[in-house]
Amino acid sequence: MSFRLKTVIGIALIEIVLLAVLVVSGLGYLRSSNEARLIEQARTSSKLLATMTTDAVVALDLATITELVTQAIDNPGISYARVRHAEGDVLASAGDAMILKRPFVADQTIADAEIDNIYDVSSPIVIGSTVFGTVELGLSTTQLHETLAEAGEWMLGIAAAEILLVAAFGSMLGGFLTRQLSRLQDAAARVAAGDFGYTMELRGQDELADTAHSFNTMSTALLAYRNRAEDVLRETDNRRVQAEDRLYAALQNIPQAVTIINGVDQVIHINRACREMYELDAIPEGMSIPLDRMVFEQVHNVGLMPSVDVSLKSRTVSEEDRIRIQLEQMAGLEEQAQWEFQLFDQRIILNHMCRLPDGGRVIVSTDVSELHRKAEDRRREEFTELGKQRLESLGTLAGGIAHELNTPIQFVDSNLGFIKDAANRLSSYAKELEDELIKNKRQAVIAPLNERYDVDFLREEMPDALEQTEDGLKRITDIVKAIKIYSHPGQSNAQLTNLNEVIRNAVTVTTNQWRYVAELKTEIDDTIAPLVVNSGELGQVLVNLIINAADAIKERRDQGDPQDGLITITACQDENSVYMVVTDNGTGMPEEVRKRIFDPFYTTKEIGKGTGQGLSISRAIICKNHSGNLAVDSKPGEGTRFVIQLPRDATIAASASAG
Template identity: 25%
Template sequence: MSFMVSRSLMIQLSLAVVLITSSVLTGFGLYRYQKNLQKLPDLLEQRLELKAKRLSISLRTPIFNYAEYETRDIILSEMEDPNIVALVVSLNDGHSSRYIYTRSASNQPVQVKNFTPQKEERQITRKILYETNELGEVTICMTPKFFRYQLQQNFVSDLFQIGVLDVILISLVILFLRLRFVLPVKQLTAVSSEISKGRLDQNIDVKSRDEIGVLAHSFIIMRDAIKKQIVDLNNEIDERIKAEGELKHLRNYLKNIVDSMPSILVGVDAHGKITQWNMEAEKITGVASRDANGKNLHDVFPQLSYAMEKVIQSVHNRQIRKDSKVPLQLGRNKRLSDITIYPLVTNGVEGAVIRVDDITERVRIEEMIVQSEKMLSVGGLAAGMAHEINNPLAGILQNVQVMGNRMKIGLPKNQQVAEECGTTMASIEQYAEKRGLLSMVAMIMEAGQRAAKIVENMLSFSRKGQGNFEQKQLTELIERTIELAGSDYDLKKKYDFRQIHIVREYEKSLPEIYCEQTKIQQVFLNLFKNAAQAMVNDKNDSGKPCLIIRARRQEGMVCVEVEDNGVGMDEETRKRIFEPFFTTKEVGAGTGLGLSISYFIVTEDHGGEMSVESFPGEGTTFRICLPIRNDH
């Protein structure tokens, strides 16, 4: 720092001296150069006059003696002057002899026949006299450019001398400034640097009485004042460091609490700018806290943009707002969430904290608990109802069968009784046929058998099976069931199962599970039938029906997902989908026991889990998890 200060001071003062001196001397040089340029014509005339006079004297003797070679030598010697561009000697010898010399392109003297002077070139003519005889005349032509060049060279030499003088002046100024100003300033700068490092015991040894001395005295006063201030400041700093440490510890503690919460916590101000972004929010959105803070909520977390109106209302009313079971797209899946808005209106800060809790698993567990309780209660009721219905149903089917037999030809007893009544069995059978009695009996029989099948399903639903459990590869059972669905008459007639595109996503090397093969196939068949119906009923279908079947290992279980791209279902339907006798099909198209029996087979018979995910217009996914080792 001291070097920079001293260098700056020396440079400024040196430049000032140099600029002033150089300006004066350069101005004087330019003035002299201009004066010489103005005198150049007179100088050229004087030079011509002198040359002409001297040459006329030098030539009179050789010309008088007719010494031609000597005359030429004198002329050539004069042409060595670069300022002479032409020299003409005319003789009065009766032959009008002339010696005309000028310069060639290489600036060498050359004899020519004629010569015409150029612009700016000056010439002079003088007679050549020998005593009283006029022998001829000499003409000299000179150019001013060499005189001008000489003036320029003189001006450049002056500038060089000015430069040398500037160097000498700079050296003297620098030496003066160094001894008189720079060294004391360096000493004060060094002292101030040491003082800035906290070394306040520095001695300031500047005894001059000028401005530097006043500055040194001011430094001494400042040093003593700083000593006192530093003591007070150190005490204050210690207190602040302690307070800041406690504040930082508290801030980190609160941040750790916020980041450790499994909920998404987003702080926003009254304008929708994000002020807080916890670790769970980073995990779900993939946006770091440093990138989210200060940005608009709708840009970073567009799924929550609708909440800003509720944030404003919550801050205005100072009331907590909560929305339950809100479907949100978190990551790649749509999840059910509770969204709670806590207003912040203290210390003049307006805003809110938005808390998002993923309750999808909790809702599933609650629904499974409710469903299990329904299954337990309905199971006992179904068993009792089945036994109560089975007895009169058996009597109805038996008597209907007897009625049908007694209206047909073939039994001797029928013929005997008909004759006793004065008729024949052929007449009775013809009458029954024409009146539709036989078809009515057949319809009653078919309806009774259907009722018996329902009772059988109810009994199967209400009791645990005692079937044959074996180690089976679940993917093999899936493939067999797909083949079975492809050849099922109802599926081919109504839903054309073979036209459905099936995507298989099986994890490699899946372990075998301990299960009852026929029942597990019954579960898969029910799911395939429901998926086929859902995809056929999709009136807004924009693509080919597609069924995705996934199988993977997960926490001691093998889980299978059956996903379709059908119409999906609303929340109310999804909650009741496993209830007995609940169906969305047309009357007579289903009993409403398929999924409830499937649920019973998976959860009760095999100790597994069964759940469903669905949203209207987004298809349905059934999920079945069966334990690898079944101790149920």
């Protein structure tokens, strides 16, 4: 709504209010004065008629009364007239017959006559203090209402005319007053559209002229400010472009992969190293893409292995949960954090992340695969060397013990042979002596001696005891021989070795580990030709596998499974390789354990019962020292199977390297 229209409407409203007050007050005054005059006329007419008919009523001159009543209703506005005797009888009446038939009720105000538009009034006919009758008179209020209606229409007409005149003059005044404002409005619109510095013509000396002057000053100041702002913005843009160019060049040329992510998890920039690291050349330069699509769908072309933390202890993550877990990890990271993950191509990526003020993130990724490989090689060498040192120490100790046991075993064996021969000779002597005494009928001497020394029992049990002692001594001799062969320090180098003999020695050495929890069976192909291997290291691997199998069976029995334990060692061959398989029916291993059993220091045994190095060293011995392979297959509740594969053409290299 324009200012001009507001001015016209405001003046019109003021005029309407004032005219309304004037019309209402004027009509009120006109109504009250006319009603008072009508009431006064009615009372005066009734009193006058009562005075004129007094003598006639006293004299009961009905003709005079009737004449006076008839003359009374001839007056304008009188609808009926009636004279009653003091006793209530009607002496004379004239006027509207329908009105005369109704009961007479005197009205006090004009409002009481609204029903029939007749104002009813009465006056007594009195002489002295004696009432001889009553005059009843009715005046019509129709003329009064018509007069008031005509006056209202006339006054409303005048008011409407005045309002139209006020609107016309108000419009003219508003146009005059708003002409300067319109010019000021047009000038403000031009400045708002960007025409800084525009000035308008000044007219007059009033407040609007002062406002126009202030506007011109403001417009000129805005022009100067815009010019300065454009200069500063131009210089700032130049500096920003230069800084962005330097930053972009730096990001593109640093060897680390840089990923910049905005607050809604969209990748807004990746540098050249990131494209090369994750093979992301298909993504257009400058294209914003969702984080999960860049880091997971695109990187999945290379493949994500389960996440590992910075201490190199990997966590197994299923294929379907890998993306979800990685997203949750990134969402839960603090302001600054670092983590690692491994790709399917064995590369290990170290990530450093920091959050931006707008909620975004900057991730710097470094390929640390070479560092991990060198560290892992160094650890394996240390573990292997440690294992060798322990094995050599154990071999030296075992060889010394075996050597010390060998001497007493030899003279015990020699003495046992002598005792066996002496026992046989004494038994023959006693038999011949007994036969001689019987021949000479000296049974009375033999019977008490036989009973006293229980000769029959000794003669029956002594050969068996000597046989069992000889068998036990042979077993001790075999164990000592196995220990000497298994742990002799002179066998640290690769040499032509009978693998079946290595298996038998490992079984003998570990007898005390498995004999009380399981039955051990061997299925050996005697046609396997000797191979050039390190018999000590290979024996160490078999001992580790047998001990682990016995522990797994014992664990299953401790859990209440009554199934008999069974360990099976199989040796077989094909054209290119020789295989040794160790199978048990122990507890088996879940997937997450099976994937980590060859990790250094990883163990599922209680603290103090395992170091986590046995299988790690065993794998290094088979894979690195003998160019073979050590594989495992296991299912929870079904047992475990380890397969040692030794290539025939790789053992020569093992011999050369060992030498």
